[in-house]
Amino acid sequence: MKTYKAYCIDLDGTVYRGKEPILETVQFIHHLQQHNIEPFFVTNNASQTADQVKAKLKGFGIEAKRSHIMTSAMAAAKYIVLHYPDVSVSMIGESGLREALVENGVKIVESSTDVFVMGIDRDITYEKLAQACLDIRKGAVFISTNSDRAFPSERGLLPGNGAFTTLVQTSTGVDPIFIGKPGGQMLEIIQQEHQFAKEDMVMIGDNYDTDILAGIWFGIDTIHVNSGVTSTEDVLSKPFPPTLTLDNLLEIL
């Protein structure tokens, strides 16, 4: 089995399901760390800060390095700094997105005609959505942390940021720039900040349409695990299958 320098591991459906750890993945991560390899954690979830992700992983017995946690909120903030330096940004989102913007020196305002960035917000209001539509109609660039239409909860599948993004897109007629997987932004930032060669990177996840496609489009190896959204059977029927399909990550130890 080929080994890599950068194991980029999805969280929900790969490391845990909701509040339950996936024990094989936890064991796999411990194995990597025993061999002095610090894995990267790559999540579309923009609601949590890096410290909140770190604390959640610690609850599952995983000591993650804060600098190895990459959320779509952090990638969105870096994308804005790179492409729209020195602008004021309006936003819809939770603490993960707000902190990522502040940490990257982005000025957050109530209303901006420069850039509007959208992440999941469980305290959504009509007024927030109305202001977003007005900003975008006045010309603000429309950035969305991720296109996930739904996410699992103990109650069932709940509406995700992609569904809210569609609301604003439908109302304004303006298409968003999506940052999260299947986009390659998060993987590209990891590559650039740590100077990895692409052949030393692998993307590991349960969801073909986000995790595996992100890796394929970015041009790195991919490993699918059969612990979440997409079944191995479905993955193998795709025109572009992953490098490897596993039931769980213990199979490659």
Added chain:
Amino acid sequence: MKTYKAYCIDLDGTVYRGKEPILETVQFIHHLQQHNIEPFFVTNNASQTADQVKAKLKGFGIEAKRSHIMTSAMAAAKYIVLHYPDVSVSMIGESGLREALVENGVKIVESSTDVFVMGIDRDITYEKLAQACLDIRKGAVFISTNSDRAFPSERGLLPGNGAFTTLVQTSTGVDPIFIGKPGGQMLEIIQQEHQFAKEDMVMIGDNYDTDILAGIWFGIDTIHVNSGVTSTEDVLSKPFPPTLTLDNLLEIL
């Protein structure tokens, strides 16, 4: 000029623009009433009750008969009673929709796997949208009062019920049944309750994609007025133009 028994007149963009009456239409309505013709008012706006619409029109000097006011909320309630009698219904919406359901004897519950009906709700919350998605995923029929993506306000175009409907549609993958214009439900109810022949009915409005198409699809005459969303020029370029295009309704007195 042909005369009709049922003048079905759109409200926003035809009788008024936001808080301003369109004086030619007000005068036209007075003229009809002086000739003992009570016009019908046909609106996609599901937020207001018939009494609220009546009061708004009174503020513009129009004495509308309550029985001649038809909102997409009232049509949605009648649609539910007709097609899904004796079920419990969950809803998102304002007083217009709630009152219409209650008036038609529909039982409203917090969560239903029978029918979910959606209208504009300026007090929208994540929890309301989450519960709607859960109900629909469990099999509730998905009904939406109207597909309007945006509506005008003094601040600009704000997100309409069609945009919120798209959110739920995107997240669940279930297509809604739309009740309002360009659907013919409201016109059909007017026809049936008052026993009009279709040749005695006309739909009058400013918006080609809702008002005029509703009339055309229902099979009655249509009059477009150049006071709102669609310009006369655009209307005349359509493959199915209205029966008549006017700058304002005084032209046919």
